[in-house]
Amino acid sequence: MFSRRLAALTLAITTAAPAFAAEANAYPDIPEPMVFDMVRPMSARRGELETNVLALSPLSGQERALEWAPEVEYAVADGFALEIELPFEGTRLAELKMGAQATFGTMDRGRIVHGVQFLGIYERESKRTSQALLYMLGRRHNERLSTMTMVGVGDVRLGQSESDAGLLVNHSTFYDLARARVVGLEVNYKSHRDGGIALIPQFHAPLADKVNVQLGAGADRQRGEPARPVGGVRLIKEF
Template identity: 25%
Template sequence: MKNVFTTIALLFLTVTGYAQQTDVTPVQPLKLHHAEPLYVDLIRDLGARKGERELNVGFGVNDEKDYTSYSGFAEYEFAVADRLGLEIEVPFEMYAHNPNKQDYALPGNRIEGIKLATQYTFLVSAKYQTSMAVGYIQEMEFSTLSDIDHNAPLFEGTKYNPIFVAATRLTPHIHTLLYTGPAIEQSFKDNSWDTTMEVNANLHYVFTNGNFVGLETNMVFSNGKPSFVLRPQFKVAFSKDVSVGVLAGIPASGDSHGISAMTRMIWVP
């Protein structure tokens, strides 16, 4: 009988010990929260964890002085592994005459293309409150809808865009982020190439509840002629899963573009 009680006790200790081990939550990799700009957003959160997902839908209005353009997009991003994110985006653009420019020849309405992107966060430093990542965006550019109706090729070109991202939290509330890289565009019609350099610098104040206000600066350098757009913005969370961002675009380089505005809805399933 004593041996029976001893055996039962050993079995009980073994089973409870195994249960305690299986109940232990796996240690997740370090992830720092960084404010993400609303216009040129990231492919996935810096330091993203496997299984994270996000759906974004946006709409914008742009004053091009000679006409008005209406743009929009839908994008889905997800982390296939810790710190490795993927994204697919479909942007579109439509055009309308300004009241005093009715005879102006409008560009063709178009689904701009399909963007496929990946991003890997290679550094997350708690000591320096800094995250860094590299990524790549491949965009296949559609011909305009009217050209496709006239038997033009479906794709008129492609764009190659490697990127580098570095973000630092100067304080728990003040966040900075740099997003930069060359954009190399190839036209299939005449096999011409065009290269620009994009530099996007961001500064945000993040409130305790995660809402933020900030300034995004988009700079494009092409053929020695820089273009600068300032984009003041804010983001408000309406629930745990849904946030809305609103921003304006203010050109600061005297080019042909006017004021613009955009809103972005962010849903985390």
């Protein structure tokens, strides 16, 4: 059922893709958050391919396993990209995740770009599926300062009585340093039963040609649990 929904969404957005398409330099340059990343930048052009892996771990003596997730992202049309992600908990494959992202265009004389992101998740242990839909708004305030805000609803389980849909908010503020280096603060909030809030200061830098790294360390507080220090890294390779 989920695959049919994603296929229908892909067909609808791809059909309308020429309405979103614009020259790449017409879009503001806004970094991607480290934890809640985007499906390619919103200025993505057809044929762009990226692989990356995110790893997150508690920095105190918690029993929770290392969480890590390799993913592949591909722009099937200008302003429209798909991703496949495999979230692991330790050595256990916990979920299968697919995503789609469409860019609507720009506003405010090219300083603002907006679009939508859809995520579909299959939980292997419970065999349940859920969806999330978020509106995305990025703004380049000046040549150094930019923000990316994603707001929507997540954990939607259609046709299931145990659905626990709730608010999803991710806001990141970035400051561009010299030589393609960026510092930022990412705030991630989930209102679900098992949600919480995380604040992750981070640093982005190039490692080699088309290879980048994002490093972050901050605090994560899940509902009903004390706050804990957490660290993470995302390694990115573009093709």
